[in-house]
Amino acid sequence: MNKRIYLDHSATTRVKPEVLEEMLPVFTDYYGNPSSIHSFGREAKKLVDQARTRVAKALGALPEEIFFTAGGSESDNWVLRGVSYANKNRGNHIITTAIEHHAVLHTCEQLEKEGFEVTYLPVDNYGMICLEDLKAAITDKTILISIMYANNEIGTIQPIEEIGKIARERNIYFHTDAVQAVGNVKIDVKAQNIDMLSLSAHKFYGPKGVGALYIRKGTRIVNLITGGGQERGKRAGTENVPGIVGLGKAIELATEDIDSYNEKLLKLRTKLINGVMERIPYTRLNGHPEKRLPGNANFSFEFIEGESLLLNLDMKGIAASSGSACTSGSLDPSHVLLAIGLPHEIAHGSLRLTLGDENTEEDIDYVLEVLPEIVQRLRDMSPLYEKVKGGK
């Protein structure tokens, strides 16, 4: 295989050289435990604090409002369980959406078994929630609203500021899973009335296995991970110092460069989307036409199935993903694609291409050259396409 093009940046990203450069000495030179009193420990502590300040700056938060975790899933779990348990004297109702990441959805399902009630807001065909639905779902038992900033599959960006306003007016905690948004969208937790926010370093050119949770000062939340007194007694476990340092550097770079990065991705994405829609008939673009992550393109190609498409693309060196059942290990296609109203057979034929830093115009040209042939080859093999051809 000669050419390899990575178009799966919503799955994960490569670590930037500048990020790795800051991480490397932490493994070998600054290896002290931040809880230790000696100079080794103090050096490590200083690095963790520096990273915390960088994360706080990127979000418009205070350093003492940032807590490091093992990633987005832990941050989401912590919020849902931590806020629910800490506030059950106030109520037992949580509002979320039908298109959340499984870290939120599966945790909500667990909480339902424990007696909490969860409303899963529907979304429109673009994957957008309706603010009126949100207002109508609020009861005097509602303690938490958890709505993702941007969707990982279709890239739709929710009206976060408006949601924050609604939550704040009613004195309900508002959490957003911003795992896909950080580095792509400008975030200001104070201006947007966000009480809690989950993020994960590997989505913005940082290392895997490290994330953070922003918790607004004064929020009632209990611990998820118990043990030692790390993270001001709120998250036990010896800090992943190299990871935290990498997270700090990565978020600093991601927020500094956000305008030029957005501009670059938007240009490539427009070329990609227009090119695909022009070249391939019976194709639909999933997600919102404008309010979407700059690097996200999600298509459904009728009459074919996503896994076959991914295998063919992979043979041509193109790395992508799909919401088809065959790639999820279940018989149902992606819950997000079903929630935006796609019939099962259309959802099975979805393809997600997510652009990033290292992609070029040439990459898009190559995709536009290869993809139509692959889709046609699979359609020629499909009994569903035969029926359409016959009818025309």
Add this chain to the structure above:
Amino acid sequence: MYSEKVMDHFTSPRNVGEIENADGIGEVGNAKCGDIMKIYLKIEDDIIKDVKFKTFGCGAAVATSSIATEMIKGKTVEEALKLTNKAVVEALDGLPPQKIHCSVLAEEAVKAAIEDYKKKHNKQ
């Protein structure tokens, strides 16, 4: 995740297409679950002279259809009816556990096509 044999049949599927005026056609699966297999048979003197398939589905669905057509071509109808999903899996050097249902579909598609042939030709 897939064996070389599966990838070979996926990338160069044998017997793709349709047969005009087929003696038997079998279609199984549904689009909702993400797999449809359609098998066309040309049968003379109870022998499967030609077989073609069309499949909507994943890599394993294409590969199992392809190898199943190879396994029944030239066989008698009775021999073809003995095709099992296990034999299909073995011929492909195995399938991942979540893909075994594709081999079941391949077996069912062959049986449905023969059933159709028998019905059309008053063989039952």
